[in-house]
Amino acid sequence: xxxxxxxxxxxxxxxxxxxxxxxxxxxxxxxxxxxxxxxxxxxxxxxxxxxxxxxxxxxxxxxxxxxxxxxxxxxxxxxxxxxxxxxxxxxxxxxxxxxxxxxxxxxxxx
Amino acid sequence: xxxxxxxxxxxxxxxxxxxxxxxxxxxxxxxxxxxxxxxxxxxxxxxxxxxxxxxxxxxxxxxxxxxxxxxxxxxxxxxxxxxxxxxxxxxxxxxxxxxxxxxxxxxxxxxxx
Numbered sequence: 001x002x003x004x005x006x007x008x009x010x011x012x013x014x015x016x017x018x019x020x021x022x023x024x025x026x027x028x029x030x031x032x033x034x035x036x037x038x039x040x041x042x043x044x045x046x047x048x049x050x051x052x053x054x055x056x057x058x059x060x061x062x063x064x065x066x067x068x069x070x071x072x073x074x075x076x077x078x079x080x081x082x083x084x085x086x087x088x089x090x091x092x093x094x095x096x097x098x099x100x101x102x103x104x105x106x107x108x109x110x
Numbered sequence: 111x112x113x114x115x116x117x118x119x120x121x122x123x124x125x126x127x128x129x130x131x132x133x134x135x136x137x138x139x140x141x142x143x144x145x146x147x148x149x150x151x152x153x154x155x156x157x158x159x160x161x162x163x164x165x166x167x168x169x170x171x172x173x174x175x176x177x178x179x180x181x182x183x184x185x186x187x188x189x190x191x192x193x194x195x196x197x198x199x200x201x202x203x204x205x206x207x208x209x210x211x212x213x214x215x216x217x218x219x220x221x222x223x
Contacts, residue, residue, distance in 0.1 A: 004152075030209070031208075031209040033211055033212075035214075040198070040217070040219060041216050041217060042114075042116075042200055042214035042215050042216045042217045043153070043200070043202075043212070043214040044214070045211040045212070045213070048209070048211055050209060088152070088153075090212075092209070096141055096143075096158050096160060096165070096204070096206070097155060097158075098143075098155065098212060099152070099155070100152040100153050101152055102150070102151060102152045103150075103152065
């Protein structure tokens with residue numbers, strides 16, 4: 001079965017610093033999703049990547065999918081306290097089946 | 111403008127006492143999902159409905175049941191909650207097309223005493 005591994009598991013950065021979160025799949029990815037979860041709440045969609053080499057940006061967050069479609073990275077530029085939360089990558093593992101990574105807990109110090 | 115609404119936000123139940131969690135959606139989506147998320151773990155798919163077609167994950171315990179009386183509502187029934195069932199339960203929806211995002215509710219945090 002397909003698995004998604006995220007690294008690091010947790011991250012503490014000073015406000016203004018850049019950071020990168022990685023997601024590695026055990027199988028080729030057909031649709032990779034990034035979500036953000038505030039502590040104790042539901043998941044909010046950030047971005048979806050499909051094509052090898054694809055890159056998308058929204059405000060200060062950039063997500064990339066590698067050419068082989070087995071790794072994705074999420075990069076935050078000039079982090080802010082509002083970026084704090086849990087970032088999860090997700091992927092299709094079958095029809096109407098989505099799996100998620102265990103998440104990266106981000107804390108941004110003001 | 112909440113689109114996927116879960117009630118209650120927090121639920122406390124006693125060991126062995128049946129409990130029902132509810133989810134409603136205003137998106138008219140075909141697919142509704144229930145995920146279980148334990149602390150510091152990935153959300154785990156329990157089951158999903160495509161319209162009225164129910165699809166159970168192979169490793170979902172029999173203790174967990176679901177009902178979808180209409181397009182808008184979906185319920186998660188836990189027949190005899192154990193201490194290990196304490197978790198965040200997340201409801202999500204999608205239109206049912208290929209490569210599309212999920213829309214999540216805020217979740218119900220279940221405690222079992």
